[in-house]
Amino acid sequence: MPSGSPTSGVGRVIAGRYLLLNQLGSGGMGHVWLAHDQRLACEVALKEIVFRDPAEAGHEREARVARARAEARHAAGLRGHPHVVTVHDVLEHEGLPWIVMEYVAGAVDLRNLVEQRGPLAPAECARIGLAVLDALTAGHERGVMHRDVKPANILLAPDRTGSPYGRVLLTDYGISVQPDAGETRYTLASALVGTAGYLAPERVTGGPPTPAADLFSLGCTLYQGVEGRGPFERESHLAEMTAVVVEEPRPVSRAGALGPVLQALLEKDPARRLTSVEAEAALSRIVTPQADPFARTQTDLGSQPHWAGVSPPPPPPPPGGGGFGVAATAAPAGFGPLVEPVPRGPGRRRRTRPRVLQSVIAGLLGLALAGGGVWYAMAQQPPGGEAKPYGDAVGLDRPLKDGDCVLADWPGAQPFRGTPRLQLDPTCREQAPDGQVMAFAEAANAAEARQESPAACEELTRELRGRLADVRGFAVVPSEAGFEAAERRTACLVLGAHGPVHGPLGGHRELGSAFADTATMQRRDCLKVPSNRNARLVSCDGPHDEQVLGFTRLGEDVTLPEARTESDTACARDIPPREYGFDPSVYTAGSWTSGSAWKSGTHFVVCTVRRQNGGTMEGNEP
The missing domain is CATH 1.10.510.10 (Transferase(Phosphotransferase) domain 1)
Structure with a gap:
């Protein structure tokens, strides 16, 4: 079928399942499309084989089709390799092969x-x-x-x-x-x-x-x-x-x-x-x-490359989070809440807000470790006294429990470098926690914990981290002397990458609770929005006003007041609802911003979908 014909473009459904959304690229063998998998409700990339020369010899045509099939099988044989684009399937549509691949957003x-x-x-x-x-x-x-x-x-x-x-x-x-x-x-x-x-x-x-x-x-x-x-x-x-x-x-x-x-x-x-x-x-x-x-x-x-500290070009990655040393209070922010500085509670250690460049460097340094953010807390307890579960450096006197919110003070105020001193935030909100305990990795002994638990924590928190805009994993490994006191397990934290998370994460959030900051908003969250300064987490099975689709970021020269008017447009461009199966004649892009993202310099925005007429969405919508 000739390239560019009406039946080969946007809106065409391939094999009764894949809705073509837009063309990602074109080359010698055909086109690559962004497509919506209507069965699994996710985005994939589809490779279409196109023959531009109608007079192309039959044997050459067969050879090219055979090559496409063989090479798709080769790539599929490497399925799951962390540095190979995944091939999901090879199918035939109207006599030609289409290859279903992983869609790499923001690449x-x-x-x-x-x-x-x-x-x-x-x-x-x-x-x-x-x-x-x-x-x-x-x-x-x-x-x-x-x-x-x-x-x-x-x-x-x-x-x-x-x-x-x-x-x-x-x-x-x-x-x-x-x-x-x-x-x-x-x-x-x-x-x-x-x-x-x-x-x-x-x-x-x-x-x-x-x-x-x-x-x-x-x-x-x-x-x-x-x-x-x-x-x-x-x-x-x-x-x-x-x-x-x-x-x-x-x-x-x-x-x-x-x-x-x-x-x-x-x-x-x-x-x-x-x-x-x-x-x-x-x-x-x-x-x-x-x-x-x-x-x-x-x-x-x-x-580091000379542009390491520069914001990347669109489509941007999902960064975000607030700066260190602030706590959340609800306030108007155009289409979202603001985060304002408040006095620290008694006993709180001062946490210096890192520069964006330091955060980026910290991110690059973490690449070599499982999940890009797992470090070790391995300080040994000196002779005498009761062993602390994670050693003197971490400083906690009792083992961490599921849902514990923590404050993290990093050596030299450089996040994710070295071992942080942890404090508990019992409220998970008042002191703007840096993160929360989301899982545990058990081990037979301290040596096994040091060797295997960070990777286990990476796997245990992978799904949650994939739903948040700007977090990293951190494994709090017991010390040798404190292994038993730590109940023989490593605490798996999820921490804000560039600042506090400002509240509970994942399943620790209660339905009906108000968001104090966008840092705790997750992909596919459903929101009740009483006003443009208030968003509450509700079940997606029932009525809701908006649903979170993803995250984008605005340029470093965009001020917060400008962001309040520009964020909807940026989300419509970078996270268009139609790519998630929402009819563009019915739905439109929305957005939420937080002052914390501008204090930290990350400028991230949460992108949502809502009805154009402002009506309520229901549980059976895409």
């Missing part, structure tokens, strides 16, 4: 990021390289070669720590979310598949795809990431392929410690090229200059 590919923000710092580029190498190695172990590693096929997306580019995903085993991004794809009868300027020389001259060839392409990709242009970039694709075979790459000027690694990856002789094991070791040394017993890929602070 930008590496090529576009470098074009928009400039070259990356060596350590950041090495971090991305480690993730991509991990994905490639997993494929190579299954006998699957990628064959088209390039910046346009590496997605960088927000992770759960608030880091805008913390999640690294390799796409396009023939099924990119943004296929080819305008670059020419070569598919010849000899099975030469790839992109000019990134193909290994042995592939250009007709050799078979091998792991070494993928590593050469990775070297070209990292070169472009750190230098801002490809090592064999020329005026034409033919000139680029010629340069790959007969010319040396351009000398590096910005790569620093990454330079020798790039040179070894770009060896023309595959036998002399860096192996995956050698590449992993070399990249790890750049990412982590000094040994760290807990985080192999912790980024060097001195090697």
